[in-house]
Amino acid sequence: MKKIQPVIGLEVHVQLNTRSKMFCSCSRDYFNSEPNTKVCPVCLGMPGVLPVINKKAVNLTILTGLAFDCSISPISSFARKNYPYPDLVKGYQISQFEEPLCIGGKISFMLNNEISEVSLERIHLEEDTARLIHNNSTVQDSSLMDINRSGVPLMEVVSDPDMHSADQAIGYLKKLRQTLRYIDVSDADMEKGSFRCDANISVRYEGDKTLGNKVEVKNMNSFRSIHRAIETEIERQSKMLNAGEEIVQETRGFVDAKGITVSQRSKEQAHDYRYFPEPDLPPLFNSDLTISNLKTSLKELPNIKSKRFEKQYGLLSEESELLASTKQTADNFEESVKEYQKLLKNNTEIELAKTVANWYMGDIAKQLNQISPDAELQDTQVSPRHISELLQLIHKKQITVSSAKVVLEKMFNNEGTPSNIVDQEGLGQLNNTDAIIEIILNVIKNNEKAIRDYNSGKTSALGYLVGQVMKETRGRIDANEASQLLIKKISEKK
Amino acid sequence: MALSKQDIEYVAKLARIKLTSKESEELTEQLSVCLDYFEMINAIDTSNIEPTSQANNLVNVTREDVVNENMSVDDVLKNAPEHFEGFIRIPKVID
Numbered sequence: 001m002k003k004i005q006p007v008i009g010l011e012v013h014v015q016l017n018t019r020s021k022m023f024c025s026c027s028r029d030y031f032n033s034e035p036n037t038k039v040c041p042v043c044l045g046m047p048g049v050l051p052v053i054n055k056k057a058v059n060l061t062i063l064t065g066l067a068f069d070c071s072i073s074p075i076s077s078f079a080r081k082n083y084p085y086p087d088l089v090k091g092y093q094i095s096q097f098e099e100p101l102c103i104g105g106k107i108s109f110m111l112n113n114e115i116s117e118v119s120l121e122r123i124h125l126e127e128d129t130a131r132l133i134h135n136n137s138t139v140q141d142s143s144l145m146d147i148n149r150s151g152v153p154l155m156e157v158v159s160d161p162d163m164h165s166a167d168q169a170i171g172y173l174k175k176l177r178q179t180l181r182y183i184d185v186s187d188a189d190m191e192k193g194s195f196r197c198d199a200n201i202s203v204r205y206e207g208d209k210t211l212g213n214k215v216e217v218k219n220m221n222s223f224r225s226i227h228r229a230i231e232t233e234i235e236r237q238s239k240m241l242n243a244g245e246e247i248v249q250e251t252r253g254f255v256d257a258k259g260i261t262v263s264q265r266s267k268e269q270a271h272d273y274r275y276f277p278e279p280d281l282p283p284l285f286n287s288d289l290t291i292s293n294l295k296t297s298l299k300e301l302p303n304i305k306s307k308r309f310e311k312q313y314g315l316l317s318e319e320s321e322l323l324a325s326t327k328q329t330a331d332n333f334e335e336s337v338k339e340y341q342k343l344l345k346n347n348t349e350i351e352l353a354k355t356v357a358n359w360y361m362g363d364i365a366k367q368l369n370q371i372s373p374d375a376e377l378q379d380t381q382v383s384p385r386h387i388s389e390l391l392q393l394i395h396k397k398q399i400t401v402s403s404a405k406v407v408l409e410k411m412f413n414n415e416g417t418p419s420n421i422v423d424q425e426g427l428g429q430l431n432n433t434d435a436i437i438e439i440i441l442n443v444i445k446n447n448e449k450a451i452r453d454y455n456s457g458k459t460s461a462l463g464y465l466v467g468q469v470m471k472e473t474r475g476r477i478d479a480n481e482a483s484q485l486l487i488k489k490i491s492e493k494k
Numbered sequence: 495m496a497l498s499k500q501d502i503e504y505v506a507k508l509a510r511i512k513l514t515s516k517e518s519e520e521l522t523e524q525l526s527v528c529l530d531y532f533e534m535i536n537a538i539d540t541s542n543i544e545p546t547s548q549a550n551n552l553v554n555v556t557r558e559d560v561v562n563e564n565m566s567v568d569d570v571l572k573n574a575p576e577h578f579e580g581f582i583r584i585p586k587v588i589d
Contacts, residue, residue: 019560019561020560025560026564035567036570036582046573052556053556055556058556077547082508084510133581134586134587136578139578141585142578142583142585143584143585144578144582145582145583145584146580146581147570274508281555282550282553283548284554
């Protein structure tokens with residue numbers, strides 16, 4: 001049988017981080033607002049009103065284009081997209097058609113240890129629609145409209161049909177979301193609806209030049225459901241292709257609970273949007289100066305930051321990628337390294353960074369994960385400086401690594417600074433040899449069986465004995481030192 | 495005639511307007527007359543003229559990203575035929 005090649009293109013709608021709406025001065029902060037409280041005549045679509053373009057929204061879109069190597073159109077304009085549905089109060093959506101702000105470009109990311117590059121068709125700017133509620137139990141015969149979301153700046157990122165697996169699509173989306181957050185264009189939160197994805201999927205036999213009929217799949221609200229929807233749809237179409245059936249070009253909705261896609265709109269009702277230029281909005285001329293100013297303001301992007309971490313701190317590429325995964329994690333890590341260096345001037349940056357990196361990827365990540373998968377130090381009372389203070393205590397042998405883990409947990413429970421916690425809890429490292437030896441002798445005395453086992457060659461018994469010493473000292477002694485002293489004292493007793 | 499009855503029926507469908515067969519025929523005739531009239535514009539030679547959708551030569555009319563006061567919910571709902579708990583209430587629509 002000939003091999004089937006799936007072809008995937010993605011359309012992502014992103015709500016922009018502005019204060020006001022796209023074409024009026026209403027607050028765009030509709031989330032958790034009472035219905036119809038963030039509304040004015042413009043976003044209500046009253047006759048005779050005049051929309052005015054939000055400059056910040058345009059700049060954020062151009063910034064996104066620059067981050068993905070798009071060419072920025074010197075002349076860009078808006079158009080009316082007409083369709084009759086009550087989520088559009090005007091009967092049309094102001095969007096862009098022939099002259100989008102950004103054309104071309106690409107998104108690169110790692111996929112199975114190789115660089116994957118997906119080309120973009122365009123990035124354009126439009127307005128979000130009103131929210132409709134169809135299932136209110138009191139008024140079952142009605143739909144309810146909340147206009148608050150209508151007019152929120154919405155950027156649409158359209159890829160070329162350039163992806164061939166669900167994994168690749170997810171890699172693309174994660175890199176897109178990460179970058180949008182890095183450059184503060186959007187909070188890109190799928191749960192809140194500020195990052196929404198539709199997938200265009202078709203299949204063909206490998207080597208075929210023409211694309212198969214595409215199916216647009218909607219209604220996915222997590223990366224997990226996108227992955228599942230794409231795989232499900234590829235499977236459905238592949239079966240049809242192999243059976244010689246015709247795949248109808250249509251829109252299908254993903255039903256998460258059942259893990260299937262169902263037809264939403266048939267070919268006969270295919271959209272005719274009758275686009276025409278928006279007469280109320282003069283065109284945008286994007287000068288070279290504007291574009292180069294925006295380019296200067298573009299912050300260090302994730303791929304570049306990760307490469308810098310490898311070089312500057314001598315980290316492995318996986319470590320760098322992890323530490324640069326969000327801008328906040330990256331900033332916190334670097335701040336801790338800087339503070340740690342201030343405390344320990346004689347050590348090299350690479351030495352210190354290695355320790356800081358290990359803590360950030362290990363115990364700190366673990367603590368943050370217990371709060372939420374997206375938690376950052378900023379969501380806690382712990383600062384990057386506190387982390388370096390804790391590491392300095394270990395470095396100076398004032399606490400052991402195992403005590404430090406206890407201290408860290410208490411720091412996350414808001415119990416104070418590292419030194420305070422060490423004092424309060426009496427967690428200071430035992431460096432007084434006489435006291436340690438006394439504890440060790442006690443452990444030897446009280447564990448005759450383990451000592452016999454050890455002496456008869458069962459080396460695993462030593463681990464148990466070290467554990468007893470750690471328990472007696474509440475982890476306040478270095479485990480290596482405890483082990484060495486135990487061996488020494490046991491052999492003296494023989 | 496510039497328009498066929500099918501054209502009228504298609505446009506009516508897009509606009510969600512229900513027409514009787516008689517109305518379709520009448521409108522086909524009337525709208526065709528209008529379109530024929532506008533056909534005159536095609537006589538002008540525009541081969542050397544840049545297409546435009548603007549007559550006022552304005553560019554870059556933008557506003558700063560500032561929030562101003564919006565309408566009160568009561569005013570918003572004044573124009574709604576029906577409302578329910580702050581929402582505008584409309585006949586049930588499912589896409």
